[in-house]
Amino acid sequence: MRCSAVSLGSGTIINAIATGFGSAFGVDLKIKADVELVDNGKKIINGISIDNPTLKPSLVERCVKNVLNYFEVDYSAKISTNGDIPIKSGLSSSSAASNAAVLATIGALGEKVDSDLVLDLAIKSSFEEKLTVTGAYDDATASYFGGITVCNNMERKILKKDEFKEDIKVIVLMPEFEKNVDVNRMKLIKDYVDMAFEKCIAGDYYKALFLNGLLYSSALNFPSNISVDALEAGAITAGLSGTGPSYVALCYSEDEKNVENALKKYGNTVITKPSTNGARILY
Numbered sequence: 474m475r476c477s478a479v480s481l482g483s484g485t486i487i488n489a490i491a492t493g494f495g496s497a498f499g500v501d502l503k504i505k506a507d508v509e510l511v512d513n514g515k516k517i518i519n520g521i522s523i524d525n526p527t528l529k530p531s532l533v534e535r536c537v538k539n540v541l542n543y544f545e546v547d548y549s550a551k552i553s554t555n556g557d558i559p560i561k562s563g564l565s566s567s568s569a570a571s572n573a574a575v576l577a578t579i580g581a582l583g584e585k586v587d588s589d590l591v592l593d594l595a596i597k598s599s600f601e602e603k604l605t606v607t608g609a610y611d612d613a614t615a616s617y618f619g620g621i622t623v624c625n626n627m628e629r630k631i632l633k634k635d636e637f638k639e640d641i642k643v644i645v646l647m648p649e650f651e652k653n654v655d656v657n658r659m660k661l662i663k664d665y666v667d668m669a670f671e672k673c674i675a676g677d678y679y680k681a682l683f684l685n686g687l688l689y690s691s692a693l694n695f696p697s698n699i700s701v702d703a704l705e706a707g708a709i710t711a712g713l714s715g716t717g718p719s720y721v722a723l724c725y726s727e728d729e730k731n732v733e734n735a736l737k738k739y740g741n742t743v744i745t746k747p748s749t750n751g752a753r754i755l756y
Contacts, residue, residue, distance in 0.1 A: 658693065
């Protein structure tokens with residue numbers, strides 16, 4: 474009983490930590506999970522990250538365990554993951570890994586795939602591993618469905634699905650800044666994040682992303698000038714992704730090199746694009 478599945482990374486439009494309402498968009502970076510089940514009644518689950526062997530596999534192992542418990546089977550399992558989403562970068566690597574792990578396990582069982590169940594078990598696993606503050610429903614849904622999702626994270630509801638109407642590039646900056654998840658400071662900017670969310674729900678995603686980035690970078694002591702540097706180089710918008718340290722900049726193809734050059738003085742960059750091709754079983 475084997476199955477492989479993939480799920481996307483995502484970039485932030487509105488970080489939900491301050492208000493409980495958030496928005497994200499799928500990007501063409503992925504994590505693949507390969508699951509093999511053995512019907513031996515032992516419930517032994519072993520995981521490994523192929524591209525990052527030192528990474529503890531506790532999240533994906535938890536995902537497999539939760540799926541097997543849900544379907545009330547006592548199988549053992551092996552799970553391996555591999556992908557191109559940088560870990561702990563603010564690009565939803567945890568959401569992608571948990572979505573892919575849950576989806577591949579359900580596929581290996583031969584059970585019908587139910588999107589709500591996949592997301593619920595993936596988020597449950599992230600909570601149990603203490604990897605999320607809000608449940609990251611916005612990140613999880615953008616990772617799973619692709620495109621743009623606007624969400625009430627507290628109630629796990631998608632308020633709106635959309636996609637970027639233009640052919641744009643996504644430039645991801647990964648600076649060597651120390652990660653900072655100061656929830657108390659993020660809560661202080663709640664009223665101002667609400668204003669950015671109003672832009673988002675109205676479909677003005679570029680302004681929402683930029684305002685959100687300025688607010689959260691200020692709260693978390695990341696440089697806000699990076700986003701302005703990207704605009705100066707021709708980006709449509711730019712801002713902190715998640716709680717950082719990564720930034721995302723959106724631009725047209727003709728401005729790609731200028732924007733990348735403006736950002737790469739701060740760290741490594743990856744050029745990708747928005748994706749509407751969400752999570753799926755490969756085989």
